[in-house]
Amino acid sequence: MSVFSEYKQEIMDAAHNDRVRLALSRAILSYRANVNEALKRFPHTIEMAKEVREIKKRSISEMEKLAAQACESIEYNKGKAYIAKTVKDCLDIVDKLVGSSKLIVKSKSMTSEEIDLRDHLERQGNEVYETDLGEFIIQKLHSRPMHILSPAVHVPKEDVAKLFSEITGEKIPADIATLVGTARKLLREKFILAEVGISGSNVVAADTGTLFVIENEGNARLATGLPPIHIAIVGMEKLVPTLHDAYKVAEVTWRYANYTVPGYVSLISSPSKTGDIEKVTTYGAHGPKELHVIFLDAGRTQLAKNPILSQAMYCLRCGGCLYECPVFALTAGHFGDKYFTANGAVWAATLSGNPEKAAAVAYTCLTCRRCKVRCPVEIDGPAMTVEVRRLVTEGKQTEAGS
Amino acid sequence: MDNKGLIPPGLGYLAENIRTRDNILGASKEEGAKWAKNLGLPKQSETVFFAGCGYQFSSKLEAAMGLIRKMDKTPIGTDVAIGLAGFQRKLGMESLMFRVIGGGDTEEGEPLKAAIKVLNRLGINPGYLAEEEPCCGGLLHYVGAEKEYTQRARQVISKLTSRGIKNIISIVPSCTYSLKNTFEKLEMESSIKVDHFCEVVARNINSLHLHFPRSVKVTYHDPCQLVRYLGLVDEPRQILHSITGIEFVEPQWTKGQWATCCGGGGGFEAVFPEMSEMLAVNRTKELLETGARIIVTHCPGCIMQLETGLKALKAENIKVLDLAQIVATSLEDK
DSSP: OOHHHHHHHHHHHHHTOHHHHHHHHHHHHHHHHHHHHHHHHSTHHHHHHHHHHHHHHHHHHTHHHHHHHHHHHHHHTTOEEEEESSHHHHHHHHHHHHOSSOEEEEOOOHHHHHTTHHHHHHHTTOEEEEOSHHHHHHHHTTOOOSSSSOTTTTOOHHHHHHHHHHHHSSOOOSOHHHHHHHHHHHHHHHHHHOSEEEEOOSEEETTTTEEEEEESSSHHHHHHHSSSEEEEEEEGGGEESOHHHHHHHHHHHHHHTTOSSOSEEEEEOSOOEEOTTTTOOEEOSSSOSEEEEEEEOTTHHHHTTSTTGGGGGGOOOOOHHHHHOTTHHHHGGGSEESEEHHHHHHHHHHTSOOHHHHHHHHTTOOOOOHHHHHOTTOOOHHHHHHHHHHHHHTTOTTOTTO | OOOGGGSOHHHHHHHHHHHHHSSTTOOOHHHHHGGGTTTOOOSSOSEEEEOHHHHHTHHHHHHHHHHHHHHHTSTTHHHHHHHHHHHHHHTTOOOHHHHHHHSOOSSTTHHHHHHHHHHHHTTOOOBOOGGGOOOOOHHHHHHTOHHHHHHHHHHHHHHHHHTTOOEEEEOSHHHHHHHHHHHHHHTOSSOOEEEEHHHHHHHTGGGOOBEEEEEEEEEEOOOHIIIIISOOSHHHHHHHHTOEEEEEOOOSSSSGGGOOOOSOGGGHHHHSHHHHHHHHHHHHHHHHTTTOSEEEEOOHHHHHHHHHHHHHTTOOSOEEEEHHHHHHHHBOOO
């Protein structure tokens, strides 16, 4: 079977799955109500989003410079910083830091999904726990995320109860509070015993070297705060010039991710330290003794050269567009490749080096443009999918910059 | 090295029709021009009406899509079948598709006739190029054949310019966007002014007295290209609001720039025929929730999709009408 037929089969199976549709139709209604409420309460966000579009546009054009600056800032703060040109380079750096037979806790990160980090670490003989509830469910189901913010958006509570009952050997009822409590209990000791914590970051300020981590559950605080080593893997497109810019990006991100304000925003700039005894700075107080930040290129600097596709890197990963995509409402993340909908097509075309898959995803776009109406930074999804169609049919998928 | 094999067969088939027969359906151009036979539209005029493939071949489009959807649900699937149709044509045989679209021209061009009636009432008697109207080639852009699209656009522009055309009143949303967008992009001198039909009507709305013959609830479905590409949000609503006798109702969220696509965008229906039908059903449901008895829209693709949706939902006594049709029906006799 051709790549296209296989893909078509997969998304049509999803489209025929009533549970996927039910879960998504609930999610869409709730997203729209919440985001409207959040924007009504904080109407300045709409203007701020325009500013953020300009910040992202400028930042993408000087990504390499910002990465070098951020590395310098992080090292100045006594962290370690790296630029990984390829996925392999990135995994090599991680391997050197982690080794094997380690207990690792992870917070949710699309960048780590992009490089299949969990699988890789497990293959190296490590025990890895996803600690975001949705991601934990996905890990235990041996599935893959179906939405960038709500990875288990397609799994109804009854299915989660069944899964948790299998894991614990007890009969867990399909009651959401009980399910959340079960995950808390299962993961609590893992946080404490973990030797390494791994996270991504929503936005990074190059001038101070500060990583922003936005979350609601509190798992990212624990995963980045409790273990002795914290490794952050961050796509280079997350860099912006200043702390002030980063704050704006963060606020627009969470607002369009349908939150008035998220439960927690961690700002991480250095390893844990104290100067409380004789003003002598000593590293590794209550938090991690080591902070390692890896900036991942993996095609991003090349992608930045294509005037249409570079928009993909403005993406704040708020997930709003997905709720407005009519095809996504039927198929969830099956319409994509690592990333979803139009962004999925771009990443498939430029990063995965799989033209068949890139074409299949690109031709799944209705080109209806409602994603652009939703997008806080006005990414033109259809313009990108049509450009991917042009590149792959002209046999230029590997030359995103052409 | 190009990689044309990656173009889904459904889209490849439509693109090939544009190349070989200068229209999306691969039908004859004379067939497409039939609707205007008794209207006495001049061929030579500074202002011409651009009818577009979708409306000119609407019944053929429906027949072809009906067949494609049936095939898509069978184990053969459309990809093989459409590929076969193209292959048959290469052999010079009447293809299965062609036989299907040869039939069924019962109500051809109703929205087009209505549009002309409305324009006439506004004192505009546009020309019509009939079988010489070129296909805008917009679909080639969506297929990914950008070079070919640009090349065709140049030919279309020079053809239109050489006939001394100054104004175009276009009615298919995607053709309109294509003509406007392409003209701008290629920066041709003495560029032709392109208006969408609903812009012309909205501009002159005060000179029309519109009354729908019976009292009825009406909703409106925004075509993607009209609302999010051409930005025509207010014009259709202004027109509908001006018609007495109708109660205008809309979905709470999915209206205007938030309208949900009918599932027929950018040739999608030819790539994922079955999913396209599911999307049509979803959109039709949203519109039916308003309690409307008439769904007005303004795009041949949307009309087809919404009719498919109504049929699948077994919704009775609900009609889909083009905006041009409801305006023409509401023209009060002078």
